[in-house]
Amino acid sequence: MKTISIVIHGGAGTLRKGMMTPKKETAYKTALQLALDSGYSVLKTGGTAVDAVEKAVTVLEDSYLFNAGKGSVFTADETHEMDASIMDGNSLNAGAVSLISGIKNPVSLARDVMEKSEHVFLAGVGAMEFAKKHNYKLKDDTYFYDELRHQQWLEIKDTDNFQLDHSLKKDSKFGTVGAVACDSNGNIAAATSTGGMTNKRFGRVGDSPMIGSGNYANNKTCAVSCTGSGEYFIRGVVAYDVACLIEHKGMNLVEASDEVINKRILEIGGDGGLIAVDTNGNIAMPFNTEGMYRACKSSTGKEEISIYK
Numbered sequence: 001m002k003t004i005s006i007v008i009h010g011g012a013g014t015l016r017k018g019m020m021t022p023k024k025e026t027a028y029k030t031a032l033q034l035a036l037d038s039g040y041s042v043l044k045t046g047g048t049a050v051d052a053v054e055k056a057v058t059v060l061e062d063s064y065l066f067n068a069g070k071g072s073v074f075t076a077d078e079t080h081e082m083d084a085s086i087m088d089g090n091s092l093n094a095g096a097v098s099l100i101s102g103i104k105n106p107v108s109l110a111r112d113v114m115e116k117s118e119h120v121f122l123a124g125v126g127a128m129e130f131a132k133k134h135n136y137k138l139k140d141d142t143y144f145y146d147e148l149r150h151q152q153w154l155e156i157k158d159t160d161n162f163q164l165d166h167s168l169k170k171d172s173k174f175g176t177v178g179a180v181a182c183d184s185n186g187n188i189a190a191a192t193s194t195g196g197m198t199n200k201r202f203g204r205v206g207d208s209p210m211i212g213s214g215n216y217a218n219n220k221t222c223a224v225s226c227t228g229s230g231e232y233f234i235r236g237v238v239a240y241d242v243a244c245l246i247e248h249k250g251m252n253l254v255e256a257s258d259e260v261i262n263k264r265i266l267e268i269g270g271d272g273g274l275i276a277v278d279t280n281g282n283i284a285m286p287f288n289t290e291g292m293y294r295a296c297k298s299s300t301g302k303e304e305i306s307i308y309k
């Protein structure tokens with residue numbers, strides 16, 4: 001049987017040891033473990049990479065700890081606008097949604113766009129119409145509300161500032177989420193989901209739902225999910241850049257991921273990280289920030305849950 005593996009992330013940023021209470025650190029690790037195990041058991045029972053990444057991301061979206069689904073950050077209008085994407089490396093099918101509200105699991109809506117529409121990317125009112133057509137029940141604002149996120153927003157509301165959860169203070173939390181997986185047939189997939197940036201306005205959309213920037217999968221090369229300063233990740237076409245370095249420069253997964261995160265994106269001013277797998281189940285999880293919530297598990301026996309460098 002081929003190597004199966006899954007990698008997940010819960011965001012990258014200013015995460016220094018000692019910044020978080022031990023209790024909080026345990027809560028994050030427990031949430032990561034739950035998402036990791038849920039995705040891995042899909043792979044172990046013969047499920048596809050697409051099923052596994054969707055499963056892992058929904059578990060992370062359901063946790064208030066991360067900036068995706070429940071616990072998403074606040075926009076300038078004190079609302080939540082979420083973005084998500086998913087890509088199947090075998091068929092190159094992809095689905096993405098942005099500027100959606102009230103949807104418990106944005107990644108599942110992205111998957112429905114991939115599988116039940118002729119399109120790849122639906123946004124705003126149209127995406128919500130699509131959700132309605134596919135019988136999504138909307139959650140009210142209280143479901144997404146989180147005290148800490150609200151506090152972060154109160155501190156910068158009525159200013160022109162918008163903030164990545166990346167430049168945070170002591171004991172704050174952040175975390176776009178993502179998953180990449182390689183299944184027992186050697187197919188790979190990637191999924192990413194986020195609430196974006198605190199106090200964002202003007203319909204701001206980051207890299208997370210953009211195929212090629214925050215998310216990409218192709219059996220020929222790799223599956224990638226990113227987290228970081230979205231504006232830079234869009235300009236760096238980061239996820240696709242990793243695939244290009246593998247395809248055109250002959251780099252391996254770890255070399256290509258490292259080159260993009262620790263060189264190319266840094267050179268244009270971007271900070272963050274990514275997770276990646278290839279069809280041999282190899283894993284990469286580089287980041288150029290102080291920490292990244294991350295975890296991986298593979299049938300080779302490798303298992304890791306980490307936060308700091």
Ligand code: ASP
Pocket residue numbers: 011012067164165175176194195196197205206207208214226227228229230231233
């Ligand atoms: N990349 C996301 C965005 O710009 C944010 C993040 O990764 O935390 O929307």
